[in-house]
Amino acid sequence: MGAKGFYLEIKHIDKTTGARYGILHTPHGDCEVPMFMPVGTLATVKTLSPEEVKSLGAGVILANTYHLHLRPGEDIVAEAGGVQKFMNYDGPMLTDSGGYQVFSLADNRKITEEGVTFKSHLNGDTIKFTPEKVIEIEEKIGADIAMSFDECIPYPASYEYAKKSTERTYRWAKRGKNAHKREDQALFGIVQGGDFEDLRKWSAEELVKLDFDGYSIGGTSIGEPKEVCFRMIDYAIKYLPEDKPRYLMGVGSLDYILEGIAKGIDMMDCVLPTRIARHGTLMTHNGRINIRKEMYKRDFTPLDPECDCYTCKNYTRAYLRHLYVSGESFGARLLSIHNIRFLISIVEGARVAIQEDRFKEYKDEILKKYGDKRGF
RNA sequence: GGGAGGGUAGCGAAGAGGCUAAACGCGGUUGACUGUAAAUCAAUUCCUUCGGGUUCGGCAGUUCGAAUCUGCCCCCUCCCA
Numbered sequence: 001m002g003a004k005g006f007y008l009e010i011k012h013i014d015k016t017t018g019a020r021y022g023i024l025h026t027p028h029g030d031c032e033v034p035m036f037m038p039v040g041t042l043a044t045v046k047t048l049s050p051e052e053v054k055s056l057g058a059g060v061i062l063a064n065t066y067h068l069h070l071r072p073g074e075d076i077v078a079e080a081g082g083v084q085k086f087m088n089y090d091g092p093m094l095t096d097s098g099g100y101q102v103f104s105l106a107d108n109r110k111i112t113e114e115g116v117t118f119k120s121h122l123n124g125d126t127i128k129f130t131p132e133k134v135i136e137i138e139e140k141i142g143a144d145i146a147m148s149f150d151e152c153i154p155y156p157a158s159y160e161y162a163k164k165s166t167e168r169t170y171r172w173a174k175r176g177k178n179a180h181k182r183e184d185q186a187l188f189g190i191v192q193g194g195d196f197e198d199l200r201k202w203s204a205e206e207l208v209k210l211d212f213d214g215y216s217i218g219g220t221s222i223g224e225p226k227e228v229c230f231r232m233i234d235y236a237i238k239y240l241p242e243d244k245p246r247y248l249m250g251v252g253s254l255d256y257i258l259e260g261i262a263k264g265i266d267m268m269d270c271v272l273p274t275r276i277a278r279h280g281t282l283m284t285h286n287g288r289i290n291i292r293k294e295m296y297k298r299d300f301t302p303l304d305p306e307c308d309c310y311t312c313k314n315y316t317r318a319y320l321r322h323l324y325v326s327g328e329s330f331g332a333r334l335l336s337i338h339n340i341r342f343l344i345s346i347v348e349g350a351r352v353a354i355q356e357d358r359f360k361e362y363k364d365e366i367l368k369k370y371g372d373k374r375g376f
Numbered sequence: 377g378g379g380a381g382g383g384u385a386g387c388g389a390a391g392a393g394g395c396u397a398a399a400c401g402c403g404g405u406u407g408a409c410u411g412u413a414a415a416u417c418a419a420u421u422c423c424u425u426c427g428g429g430u431u432c433g434g435c436a437g438u439u440c441g442a443a444u445c446u447g448c449c450c451c452c453u454c455c456c457a
Contacts, residue, residue: 041412062411100411108413121413152411190411221410229410249411256410271412278415279408294404324415325403332415 002213003186006144008033008245008266014353016360017262021351024059024245024266026092026144027184028084031059033245033266034354036257036347037094038274038340041067043077043087045340046274047333050089056309056337057344059092060145062269065137066098066129070122074140082142094145094269095138098129099169099190100250103152103222111151113168131176139182146180147216148173150190152249155224162194166203177210186213188247191236194219195228200235208241214267215240216247221256221270229256233263254283254346254370258363261350273339278332280324283342287371289317291335296321309341310334 010022022033038045038053041064045053053061063083068074080086083093101118102109108119115130131149138146150169153162173189180187189207193199207215217236220229233248240246245267248260252270260268273283280292284304289296291303299317311320311334323331346366353362 037411039412046412047415064412067412094411096411098411101413103411105413147411150411216411218411223410247411252410268411270410271414272410275409275412275414275416279417280415281409290406327415329415335415 002211003027004183006186006213008214008243010243012355014355014359015357017363018264019261019350019354019359020264020266021354022266024092026060026186028090028092028144031092032351033059034261034347034350035059035267036252036343037062037267037269039269039271040087040089041271042071043068043083045336046278047329047336048274048340050087050091052333052337053089053340054091056341057348058340060094060267060269061089061091062094062096063087063141063143064098064101065095065134065141065147066101066118066127068095068141069098069137070120070125070127074137078140078142084142092145093143095141095143095147096249097134097138097147097149097190099147099150099218100152102150103154106154111168113171115149115172116151131172132179135176135179135187139180139185142182143185145186145188145214146182148176148187148189148212150192150218152222153192153194153219155195155219155222155228157194159194159196159199162192162196162199166192166194166199170203170206173207173212174210177212188212188214188216188245190216190218190249191240192219193232193235195224195232197231197235200232201239204236204239208239212244214245214247216249216267217265218249220248221250221252226255230259230263233260233265237264252343254343255367257343257347258350258367261347261354262359262363273343274336277335277339280335282335283339283370285342285366285369291317291321291324293321303338304342307338307342308345309338311338311341 005027008024012021023030024033037060038058039062043063077083077086102116110117118127120127134149149172151165153165169192189212191203193203246265247267248265251268252272280290282289285306296317302312304312353359
């Protein structure tokens with residue numbers, strides 16, 4: 001049966017799109033969906049304190065199994081009392097399984113049926129990840145939601161490779177499910193299948209038979225064209241149960257988020273807002289801004305006048321530019337606060353719109369104003 | 377007045393006869409970033425109608441060829457009077 005204290009309560013379905021509004025109940029509290037989840041790979045959302053992350057309206061935040069296994073090691077996290085205690089964050093958390101690292105660290109790993117052998121990017125150590133081992137680590141880290149170990153398939157991938165990998169990911173999911181014992185921790189399966197309709201269908205249907213607590217759509221937003229990402233969602237989502245959370249992995253640009261929600265996605269995560277903030281790029285209601293530009297030198301207006309975040313309410317573009325150009329860490333923090341709050345506030349607006357059956361209009365309006373064809 | 381060292385692109389700073397429109401850094405500009413090996417990376421930065429054109433304090437020379445050698449001049453810094 002499902003994890004204790006973990007379930008999704010669907011409250012309303014938008015009549016214009018089918019977008020879902022609901023409450024996700026977790027051992028560390030309830031949160032509304034759809035939601036955007038900030039990423040804190042190393043048990044910290046870079047530059048932000050847990051209190052700040054909370055104040056931005058974050059529901060779930062992520063941490064990463066591979067990275068925490070390497071440093072400090074899951075035993076230390078367990079000894080601290082679990083990841084939430086360790087990092088002093090009292091909200092719901094999710095650990096990614098390391099499946100993304102199979103993709104992003106492809107030069108340093110080898111895949112077999114048994115699992116994946118990584119060469120540590122820190123010191124070259126050989127790290128053996130099997131689905132069972134990953135579950136063991138995730139149970140020790142102790143987030144509310146654990147992800148099955150998968151391979152994030154690169155794009156483009158041949159049908160032959162996608163099939164082989166997707167079937168293997170399914171077998172890994174099954175092994176992980178069998179190994180998973182913690183009752184206070186939800187376990188999600190990850191749909192793969194590349195850009196192939198039959199593989200996505202197969203992957204979704206087979207995973208659903210294993211009865212996970214939630215399902216994610218993986219292998220998305222790794223450089224594929226937008227339409228490809230959107231159809232990968234379409235290929236899979238219709239086979240996922242209505243009453244379980246649906247998580248679109250790695251999506252953090254405005255158009256992907258809103259489109260995902262329209263298609264019935266409940267959860268999304270991405271490093272984008274925090275990473276591009278550290279690189280000086282900010283998302284605003286009127287499109288992207290790069291704060292490093294000289295034109296902001298004497299701009300004493302807020303970053304985004306329509307934003308309700310701490311940064312926009314208290315600081316000017318001129319000051320933010322100054323901090324960024326000077327390499328001051330406070331700048332990275334203020335900019336991260338803004339980008340995360342911006343995305344979360346957009347999603348908050350989406351929740352209201354869904355409940356009022358006007359999500360399509362809401363989405364079109366936001367995107368039109370934002371302007372950027374890429375959405376971020 | 378005597379002595380020493382300098383003046384190189386927006387700034388700092390290499391270069392000491394051809395391979396130099398001139399390293400490198402800063403500054404400027406433009407991109408990229410999507411389950412974080414990323415507070416990172418890439419491109420561009422004299423002018424140009426893309427054929428070329430004009431440069432290394434100034435002028436005049438030496439040389440097939442000069443930012444680089446010679447002469448004079450103008451500035452700057454330091455030391456001694």
